[in-house]
Amino acid sequence: MLTERRTANAAKRAMDRREVLLQAGLALLAALVSGGGLLWAVSAARAGALSVGGITMFAAAVAGVQAALATLAAEVARSHQALLMLDHYLTVTTAEPDLPTAGRPAALPPLRQGIELRDVWFRYSEDHPWVLRGVSLRIPYGTTVALVGLNGAGKSTLVKLLCRFYDPTRGAVLWDGVDIRHVDAAELRRRIGAVFQDYMHYDMTAAENIAMGDLSALDDRRRIELSAGRAGIHDTLAGLPHGYDTLLSRMFLMESDRDDPSTGVVLSGGQWQRLALARAFLRARRDLMILDEPSAGLDAEAEHEIHTALARHRGGRTSLLISHRLGAVREADLIVVLAEGRVVEQGHHTELMAAGGRYARLFSLQAAGYGSEAEGEPAHLGGT
Numbered sequence: 406m407l408t409e410r411r412t413a414n415a416a417k418r419a420m421d422r423r424e425v426l427l428q429a430g431l432a433l434l435a436a437l438v439s440g441g442g443l444l445w446a447v448s449a450a451r452a453g454a455l456s457v458g459g460i461t462m463f464a465a466a467v468a469g470v471q472a473a474l475a476t477l478a479a480e481v482a483r484s485h486q487a488l489l490m491l492d493h494y495l496t497v498t499t500a501e502p503d504l505p506t507a508g509r510p511a512a513l514p515p516l517r518q519g520i521e522l523r524d525v526w527f528r529y530s531e532d533h534p535w536v537l538r539g540v541s542l543r544i545p546y547g548t549t550v551a552l553v554g555l556n557g558a559g560k561s562t563l564v565k566l567l568c569r570f571y572d573p574t575r576g577a578v579l580w581d582g583v584d585i586r587h588v589d590a591a592e593l594r595r596r597i598g599a600v601f602q603d604y605m606h607y608d609m610t611a612a613e614n615i616a617m618g619d620l621s622a623l624d625d626r627r628r629i630e631l632s633a634g635r636a637g638i639h640d641t642l643a644g645l646p647h648g649y650d651t652l653l654s655r656m657f658l659m660e661s662d663r664d665d666p667s668t669g670v671v672l673s674g675g676q677w678q679r680l681a682l683a684r685a686f687l688r689a690r691r692d693l694m695i696l697d698e699p700s701a702g703l704d705a706e707a708e709h710e711i712h713t714a715l716a717r718h719r720g721g722r723t724s725l726l727i728s729h730r731l732g733a734v735r736e737a738d739l740i741v742v743l744a745e746g747r748v749v750e751q752g753h754h755t756e757l758m759a760a761g762g763r764y765a766r767l768f769s770l771q772a773a774g775y776g777s778e779a780e781g782e783p784a785h786l787g788g789t
């Protein structure tokens with residue numbers, strides 16, 4: 406960091422030096438012009454060609470012209486800067502989609518059979534290592550599939566592929582047998598409800614932050630409150646200085662508002678987590694529900710309560726659940742263990758426990774951790 410800092414400082418110093426030289430040169434030139442002019446005017450007055458009033462006029466005119474020129478130069482510089490900004494704006498607004506779009510997108514009917522990953526290989530770029538190495542996986546319609554694995558196993562990456570934030574490098578993701586590359590990405594995402602591990606905090610009001618899950622609910626306060634209630638955050642939000650209209654950010658505060666909590670509040674990590682859940686509950690009727698570590702920021706009791714609510718809510722829906730607490734996924738219809746970008750085990754909880762493999766080992770480890778919680782942190786599986 407220090408090296409970077411010094412490089413930046415050196416560049417800035419060189420720039421300052423150039424500016425000083427240039428400014429000094431220009432100031433000198435201006436002084437020569439106006440000084441020379443004044444000398445001429447004085448000698449002209451002496452010769453009787455110019456009156457004293459003429460000299461005064463001349464001095465005022467020179468000052469006026471100089472000021473006008475300086476303003477002109479400053480305005481040209483400002484326009485230049487504004488145009489540079491506009492360049493960025495144009496680059497963003499005219500950017501091509503970064504995923505190839507289907508010429509005529511295939512229709513995307515409501516999910517009936519299930520979602521399938523077929524031999525999916527993925528890396529973030531050619532310079533990055535493979536994250537997924539031939540993952541094949543089925544999420545049958547109406548079932549809950551749980552995905553577990555250590556940090557960096559590729560769970561969240563798999564979620565991004567399901568939402569088509571990226572396309573698989575090799576292999577395909579199929580929705581009822583249709584490759585999701587052939588359907589309209591916006592249409593696909595409309596059918597998915599998701600809690601992402603790195604969900605967004607928006608500098609907006611509580612109600613708006615929840616409505617981000619489904620903008621059609623923006624003016625429907627009842628729907629927003631209902632999903633907040635299911636996520637267990639209604640009482641907190643209703644109790645804020647301006648209730649649901651409280652700004653969840655201190656970003657727009659003036660120095661004088663600093664101590665006035667009614668202008669904006671900061672929620673805790675766990676409260677934000679619940680808010681992200683409320684956002685997903687707003688999309689409850691979607692075909693596929695994705696929950697990536699939905700209880701990561703919560704304490705054990707809150708976590709249990711959330712998972713009970715989620716299980717009730719998931720009933721009969723197609724969902725993918727990722728959690729580092731294996732206790733939360735044992736009821737899933739299918740548990741898939743991901744390790745180093747590969748599916749290494751899958752089955753029901755009892756089958757996996759009987760098999761005595763990786764899942765069984767980690768589950769026992771966590772169970773033991775819970776048993777002796779007083780002595781230390783329970784063992785975790787995954788979590789980034």
Ligand SMILES: Nc1ncnc2c1ncn2[C@@H]1O[C@H](COP(=O)(O)OP(=O)(O)O)[C@@H](O)[C@H]1O
Nearest residue numbers: 529536555556557558559560561562563788789
């Ligand atoms: N945007 C990204 N660019 C490059 N590498 C990434 C990116 N996101 C995740 N990774 C890498 O991909 C691997 C899998 O990450 P992730 O899918 O988040 O794992 P998990 O959710 O199972 O903990 C990690 O090695 C991580 O460093």
Ligand SMILES: [Mg+2]
Nearest residue numbers: 560561602789
């Ligand atoms: Mg993750």
